[in-house]
Amino acid sequence: MISRTVATVVAMSVGLLVLADFFVNSDSINALGLYLVRIASIVAAFTLVLGMVNVLTVHLGKIYSRDKGWPYSWVLLGALFFTLGMGFLTGGPGSAWMQQVFEVVLFPLEATLFSLLAFFSIVAAYRAFRVKSLETGLFVTFGVIVLLGQVPIGARLWDQLPVIKDWVLEVPALAGARGILLGVALGTAATGLRVLLGIDRPYVD
Amino acid sequence: MSAGTLVAAILTFMVWSYLLGDNPAFRIAEHLLVGTAIGFAVLVAWFNVVQPALFGAAAPQSPVLAAVPLVLCLLLMAKVRPAWSAIGNIPVAFLLGVGAALAVGGALFGTLWPQVSATAGLSLDPADYGDPQPVLASTFFWQNLAILVGTIGTFFYFAFNIQPQGPLGGFREAFTRFWSGIGRWVIMITLGALFANTLLSRIALLIGRVQWLLDAFWPAG
Secondary structure: OHHHHHHHHHHHHHHHHHHHHHHOOOHHHHHHHHHHHHHHHHHHHHHHHHHHHHHHHHHHHHHHOOOOOHHHHHHHHHHHHHHHHHHHHHOOOOOHHHHHHHHHHHHHHHHHHHHHHHHHHHHHHHHHOOOOOHHHHHHHHHHHHHHHHOOHHHHHHOOOHHHHHHHHHHOHHHHHHHHHHHHHHHHHHHHHHHHHOOOOOOOOO | OOHHHHHHHHHHHHHHHHHHOOOHHHHHHHHHHHHHHHHHHHHHHHHHHHHHHHOOOOOOOOHHHHHHHHHHHHHHHHHHOHHHHHHHHHHHHHHHHHHHHHHHHHHHHHHHHHHHHHHHOOOOOHHHHOOOOOHHHOHHHHHHHHHHHHHHHHHHHHHOOOOOOOOOHHHHHHHHHHHHHHHHHHHHHHHHHHHHHHHHHHHHHHHHHHHHHHHHHOOOO
């Protein structure tokens, strides 16, 4: 109970001080706000270490109990300890050795994984591009216009297609994105205020 | 060809092997990616944020101020044990308090204010764009009007979905339904354009990987 109250008081007081930094132009409030944000960035970075401990616990448990796919956990742990060991021995993520790890392992794996999404996006497009109503008709029509307007074959088919594509992106798509952004910003502000006023307390177990 | 290029090429094919179905080669690549990415993220967090801020040149001069993040990090470690988890709520509350304040400030001053200003600042007068044509013949007028109507419609679609009661309730409902209907159309056009852009970016990545493989194994010239 006490820890709940302390946590609520901490969240509200710290949050309102940081929020005051946006509205009040005072050197002391600005310095305090900056200090609190810096501490938060340190704690947020430290949560990554805890996340790593959690991954270690889960995968060591998998290996210990011989769960399905446990040999892959060895691969994960091996890669994790190799990267960490190499990083600490060679002086951090900016060292030449770590750049090599990034270029040889991390970048190819990430880029290829995202390139794999091209195939799944095409399958999704095949499913999505079935006109069932006026709304899906708009989705398909303008999707195809933007798609063809950005590739050379579009201009070959009809030279006005890139012009129409530019208009779609600059007028209706801009209006839609702006409306969505306004809605998201209002939702974010409302949710944030609920946390700051102690109405929502997601930090309490 | 260097050993690094060969390893990168093998890893590329291991990931692509997923197109044939889930298989051990893909699983190995997947776990390798997760392990390496976590290791890299922890190294970046430690060397670029935690170490300089706690023990390096960026640490505050006052020992009390320097101790606060250290204490919060130690308290956070209590989250590892369920029995001590309540103590770990304090640093989590600190993080969420700061995060919520930044989110509110960012939403108000980083999104809401600039977007509203940009929409409200749209001039419907063609003369403001150096267009000598009369208002109704000007492209600028119609474009800006379409942006204005589209933005308001989209906003209505998200924000005003309560069933109106009392006098003029029917009129208010019809008014809201009209604007949110426009908003739904504009949202579908926007989503179509966004989907097309996402699809193209993924295809560009795929072409990039294929091009890299071609350059690595069959260099031009």
